[in-house]
Amino acid sequence: MISPPEKDSLSEPVTDHLRTDYPLFSQTTTVQQTLETVRRTGIDEQVMYFYVVDDDLHLQGVIPTRRLLTAMPETLLGDIMVKRVVAMPDTYTLADACELFIMHRFLAFPVVDKERRVLGTVDVSLFTEEVFNFTEMQNVEDVYQVIGVRLSQVRNASPWQAVRYRFPWLMATLASGITCAVLAMFYQATLAQAIALASFLTLALGLGESVAIQSMSLAVQRLHGQLSSWQTGMNMLRHEVLTSLMLGIGTGSCVILAALALGVTPGLALTMGGSIAAAVTSAGAWGVIVPAILHATRRDPRVAAGPITLALTDISTILLFLHSARVMLSITAA
Template sequence: MSEKERRHEIDLDQIKLALQKRERRFLRPLIDELHPYDVGQIFFQLTGVYRSHFLGMLNAEEIAELLQEMETEEQQEILANLSLEKTSRVLNRMSSDDAADLFGEMEESNVQTLLKSMERDEADKVRALLHYPEDTAGGKMTLEYVSVYDTYTVEEVIQYLRREAPTAETVYYVYVIDADDRLVGVVSLRELLIAQPDTPITEIMFERIIAVPVDMDQEEVATMMERYDFLAIPVVDDEKRLLGIITVDDVIDVLIEEAQEDIAKLSAVSQTEMDILTHPFASARRRIPWLLLLLLIGMGTASILSAFEATIDKVAALAFFMPMIAGMTGNTGTQSLALVIRGLASGQITRDRYWQILRQEGVVGVIIGVVCSLLIIGIVTLLMGNPYLGLVVGGSMLLTLIVGTLAGTVIPLILHLLKVDPTVASGPLITTLNDVFSLLIYFGFATLFIQYLI
């Protein structure tokens, strides 16, 4: 055991001892110095009654901060150790968007019970956010922001900011609205600090505002914030009224969530299965539909082999190179698929660049095909002593690599054009389809030139 781990174990034992003796004098300085995430790690290393005692040492504000650093399952586990009265106090101190995210994963009856126990203003904020789909800008925004009217001076804004800052999610931007609550400008904290106190806010605010509609998809919001390097972005309705803001920490969560979702689709498993430890039957149930689809497509491979049985009987050596042809085609298709998916996700591939990426990957397929086919022609000729067999295998590989590369490029582009998530063109699907294409080309070539192979 390392010295660091030994100190960590001793500290945990001391925490348990302090909890047994109810020694707040030992625990309070420790809790005050730790980040909420680290406090959460201590909580989950404790067991049984120690957890309840530990939460008893935390006030509602600290538990609220702790919950905001946890995943949904961990949040619910912490709430299970609290009374309803303390739970309501904790929820009143959570930011509205985090509370809405938590409620979105709970049973409706429990949600209504907790909403009734909360302060009316806080409950109304959460209800307003629950109205929006969770994967939209409205579902990700928070209502804790600072906005001022366009009649304010810099001094009035700073005074107002001092009052509102403790409850705001971020104070780096102050949003300026008119009498109808329409967003007319934004000013940074830096601009406020360097401006003269009697300056009207309209003179220093930035009027070319980048805002997102309330129904915009969360992935598009993340792209916008990445493009402009914002710490927060305002959310507006159809009439440009300010509804809330989305902060960069929520966008990071979106990027992680979308990346996990894309990886899941590319692997032909469901999003929930990216949680490694799941029930075996639940995991199998989610995989079976995809595997059955791939199985049906794979039956095409068996049909091809059956159709070319006579060719294989005449030249048994053809079977030696069948796995290589299929494998190489699947590999090059998967490479192109990964490149296109990445380009679409990053915005580098747009509709006006479809033909450019098709030409690029087509040329890449030709180059790869020529290099690999020349190499395999030489190897097969030397090993089998039959140059015609080498030409058939090499010629087949040239065509299959070109087809595989184009298939891995065209399929996600078509899906994107049809407004279907291109990640559904998963690696296993592309590989299975390319198996069918490659074997059809390979044995078609062999049958066409069978007289030279016998």
Template sequence: MQSKPTYYQKIVEFVRKDFTTLNKNLTVDEALKKIRKEGVGERIVYFYVVDDESKLVGVLPTRRILIAQEDQKIEEIMVKRVAALPQEATVYDALEFFATYKFLAFPVVDNEKKVVGIVDVNLFTDELLEEKEDQLEKYDYDSIFETIGFRINEIKNASPIKAWKIRIPWLFATVTSGIICALLTGAFQSTLTESLLLVFFFTLVLGLGESISIQSMTVAIQTLKTTKPTLNWFIKNFIKEIKTASLLGVTCSSVVFTVAFIWKKEFTSAIVIALSIIFVQIISSLMGLIIPTVLHKTKLDPKIAAGPITLALADVSTIITYFGLASIVL
């Protein structure tokens, strides 16, 4: 019996290894002979079809192979659209898969789409784990999905106290960054007296930094669901973020510079604002990449913690960049 999983553990820790894969080029007769020779694991529901490189290309329900003609190719009778969990998925992700698709098992695949294991619905039902094997087939599987759906709903609709416990630590991150930002702004009080134009555009620059950091963070989190972060992967995306953020920064700064200069005719201040936007966009964009990657690497859940931490660091770096550049130039 496997230990009861917690929601944010990796699903790959709970997969079954007694699965059978069939090459798509086999005939039904050849596949059945292979199954008889190698045997199957307990409670087999689906056979998974792979290509010559062992990559997952389809799924074959047991009923289809039993009623097919012996000379038919597996590729002809398999279901090509197969839902698979990436090995980086969490137990909670698997719960959502079962509740959404209502299949009894899912393959778990690595970054090359090779099957590393099978997770079946029995993992999530305490009642099933306590049943004897000869009683499992009589279990009402509709009630399993109702149970899973209820558990997901229970997580999403936590009590106020439970929700408070989950959310307050990350709000403290925002409070802390806000206090630091206030102190930093105070330290640049003399710089603010040099140009009121800096004050007028401060909120805009801060908002741009937060926006691009969240955009980059969202992309990074989605990518990390199916990709194992390596040094080459990080360097490639680091350079990509710099290039993208630079283009975005130049575009936004051009518009802001034009408006600021036409409005107040302060060329130097307008230049400071424009350059700050470019630097802030680049730094905040990199924050959006780095924070989720570090959290993922340290086995923490980036979906929960990345947002507050990324925003906090983006705000602090924006203030230092904005007022720091202004104090040097003005």
């Protein structure tokens, strides 16, 4: 039995903690032959998955224990295996393994080399001292909570480590602030032509950031524990863009009415309202795109998504707002 790693050892390679008492089977093996092998070899009761490989041990699929037990005896493993297998690269550390368990909510992962040859397995018992009944969902959730707590202890071991982890993402905010300042200087002549633009620019930025944060928070919640897929990301993006568009139309209409009430010319009022509607829509899109990309690349969207999303939102809002006004003013002057 492998003892759970201490906090300081989570930087160790996962290959130092592999289990090799696991079954590997061929696609042409039947369910009956597999069960006979299991009975004959006396496989550990903690084995949750059976892995299917080719002759060179390349990972081909996985079969959960329940699916194996309920299949007909003459069925081939290749017909019941799950072909899309989430595998753990042999370059991972134990901290990386923690994140993978939390993200996918599986009880075990095969560890593979760069050619996807199976080297061993890692299961949740590596990270927990407690004995859990894996047939009860509540206890399974307890496992992931324990893993998450231990990972957070590593991440937050000291204020200096927390700063090192979080500060690079704040550079996105710093970079966007400088970029926005440069853009404002570039459109200085446009701002000078219509003082109302400067008055409503802060409103445009505030609306964009609010929608971006809302969209990002919802996206992070939806992505938590989900497998990364193109279809999931596109569905989320489509839903959020439509929602943000309606929010943009509503807020843009309010801006138009407010601008007209303050004596702004109808053309400029319509331009500001339209650009704010576009900015709010783009903000909603950024709120989904950024967390989805971070999730797909195994970055923590809870920490990184905020600064990046707000940075992109501010830049796109200023460009849409000021460039639209510049075009409108040039048309009016002509």
